Amino acid sequence: MSLIASTAGIVSFEQARRRVEQHAATVSPGEVEMVDLVAALGRVLAEGILADRDFPPFARAARDGYAVRAADLAEVPARLEVVGEVKAGDWPEPGVCSVGLGQAVGIMTGAPLPAGADAVVMVEHTSAALSSHPKLSSHPNVAQNATLGWGTLGSGTLGCDTLGCDALGCDTLGEKFVEILRSVRVGENFVPRGAEALAGQLLLDRGRRLDHAGIAVAASVGKSRVQVFRRPRVAVLSTGDEVVELDATPGPAQIRNSNSYSLAAQVQNAGGEAVRLGIAPDERGRLLALIEEGLQCDLLLLTGGVSMGKYDLVEQVLGELKAEFYFTGAEIQPGRPVVFGLCGLETPVCADGGFAANTRTGVSAPHKKYFFGLPGNPVSTMVTFELFARPMIEALAGQTPQRLIFVRARLKSEIRIKTGLKRFLPAVLSGEFENAEVELARWQGSGDIAALARANCYVVIPPDRERIEAGEWVSLLMR
Ligand code: AMP
Ligand code: MG
Numbered sequence: 001m002s003l004i005a006s007t008a009g010i011v012s013f014e015q016a017r018r019r020v021e022q023h024a025a026t027v028s029p030g031e032v033e034m035v036d037l038v039a040a041l042g043r044v045l046a047e048g049i050l051a052d053r054d055f056p057p058f059a060r061a062a063r064d065g066y067a068v069r070a071a072d073l074a075e076v077p078a079r080l081e082v083v084g085e086v087k088a089g090d091w092p093e094p095g096v097c098s099v100g101l102g103q104a105v106g107i108m109t110g111a112p113l114p115a116g117a118d119a120v121v122m123v124e125h126t127s128a129a130l131s132s133h134p135k136l137s138s139h140p141n142v143a144q145n146a147t148l149g150w151g152t153l154g155s156g157t158l159g160c161d162t163l164g165c166d167a168l169g170c171d172t173l174g175e176k177f178v179e180i181l182r183s184v185r186v187g188e189n190f191v192p193r194g195a196e197a198l199a200g201q202l203l204l205d206r207g208r209r210l211d212h213a214g215i216a217v218a219a220s221v222g223k224s225r226v227q228v229f230r231r232p233r234v235a236v237l238s239t240g241d242e243v244v245e246l247d248a249t250p251g252p253a254q255i256r257n258s259n260s261y262s263l264a265a266q267v268q269n270a271g272g273e274a275v276r277l278g279i280a281p282d283e284r285g286r287l288l289a290l291i292e293e294g295l296q297c298d299l300l301l302l303t304g305g306v307s308m309g310k311y312d313l314v315e316q317v318l319g320e321l322k323a324e325f326y327f328t329g330a331e332i333q334p335g336r337p338v339v340f341g342l343c344g345l346e347t348p349v350c351a352d353g354g355f356a357a358n359t360r361t362g363v364s365a366p367h368k369k370y371f372f373g374l375p376g377n378p379v380s381t382m383v384t385f386e387l388f389a390r391p392m393i394e395a396l397a398g399q400t401p402q403r404l405i406f407v408r409a410r411l412k413s414e415i416r417i418k419t420g421l422k423r424f425l426p427a428v429l430s431g432e433f434e435n436a437e438v439e440l441a442r443w444q445g446s447g448d449i450a451a452l453a454r455a456n457c458y459v460v461i462p463p464d465r466e467r468i469e470a471g472e473w474v475s476l477l478m479r
Pocket of ligand 1 (some may be wrong): 238239240242243255256257258259260303304305306307309312374375376377378447
């Protein structure tokens with residue numbers, strides 16, 4: 001038996017989401033291309049990113065201070081001879097700049113740990129903290145050190161910024177000492193070579209969508225260009241006799257086409273490339289022609305025309321094209337009439353059995369394509385896109401499937417609602433730091449696009465709740 005249920009009908013939110021996820025797991029991304037690293041933001045890696053050397057490539061100091069042998073500090077305060085200094089970028093040549101018994105080497109964050117050292121003591125925990133360093137003079141530990149009676153040493157300032165470095169990356173300082181006020185454990189305050197990754201280790205998986213942190217990883221291994229998947233082309237088709245394009249002057253009973261634009265933005269945000277096909281009237285022939293055009297993209301998104309009205313023709317026309325429906329509604333509000341299915345053109349346009357390249361979409365399309373019929377109310381369109389269309393676009397973009405995660409926040413004012421449907425209600429998340437609180441957006445129904453734009457999330461209410469009190473924790477779908 002197929003794992004993928006194909007029974008159309010109205011299903012629960014979770015069933016609908018699972019069905020999309022199951023189908024999304026069967027699709028393949030398009031070709032690969034090389035792009036410059038910064039241009040790869042939001043793109044999906046078609047190659048794994050490997051460590052080109054050990055990370056860190058040397059035992060790296062994590063603090064400014066002194067490289068020491070932890071055993072020398074079994075009893076503190078302890079006085080150590082300072083035999084040199086290593087700053088970031090220096091290489092402490094073993095034998096020339098090493099830490100022996102009773103010795104220390106001044107070290108800066110990011111510098112390699114000299115041979116013989118097995119820990120770093122923070123400068124704040126030494127007498128050098130009482131030197132002239134502007135940051136340290138106000139450090140809480142310094143005050144503590146002062147009460148312990150430690151002062152700067154007569155032999156001169158042993159702080160981190162007064163010493164030059166020779167070619168070997170380690171100054172010889174002669175007879176200078178530092179007082180260490182706290183003991184350290186072996187391994188403290190430095191990162192051993194290869195602790196983050198060994199050379200050849202996989203750092204980022206193929207299928208990972210690159211954010212700024214992923215870009216940092218690619219940069220750290222020297223990738224100025226990366227291989228990514230082509231963005232899937234997603235056809236966006238609005239429907240409705242009342243809907244007009246932005247450059248038209250709307251008649252008294254007409255509204256402008258906002259859904260094609262919000263959807264294009266959401267498609268782009270999800271890693272796809274939107275192909276806007278304009279507006280299909282509520283008329284069978286023209287709708288059919290535009291659906292056929294849309295099926296030449298990697299995915300087709302329709303908006304409007306999926307409700308129970310006499311002129312809601314989308315399902316009917318898709319049915320004529322022998323579409324397979326996986327659901328024709330979900331127990332959610334807004335967005336209940338949402339439709340999901342698979343459809344291919346009956347008659348191939350080319351003699352070889354493929355489809356002719358379409359002038360507008362720029363692609364030929366030999367396979368069946370998934371489609372979503374999203375209800376036309378602007379909020380329904382936006383919510384159902386996030387809940388159902390997004391994972392399909394991510395899969396077509398080559399991205400490893402992402403789970404839908406709701407976060408939680410405290411409700412600011414009570415909500416009363418009818419039971420029976422899972423609600424995704426536009427809301428405003430506010431507060432500061434750990435004190436996030438959320439309340440429903442005030443609006444005049446699901447056509448109130450401006451109120452929707454002022455919201456920044458959706459409160460998710462389970463179907464069995466009819467009253468949620470102020471102060472309760474509620475789930476949120478972030479926008
Ligand atoms: P429908 O789903 O076709 O019944 O449409 C539901 C509501 O959404 C109606 O008020 C439509 O006018 C409105 N609507 C449909 N398509 C669009 C669109 N492309 N842009 C803005 N509003 C729309
Ligand atoms: Mg309509």
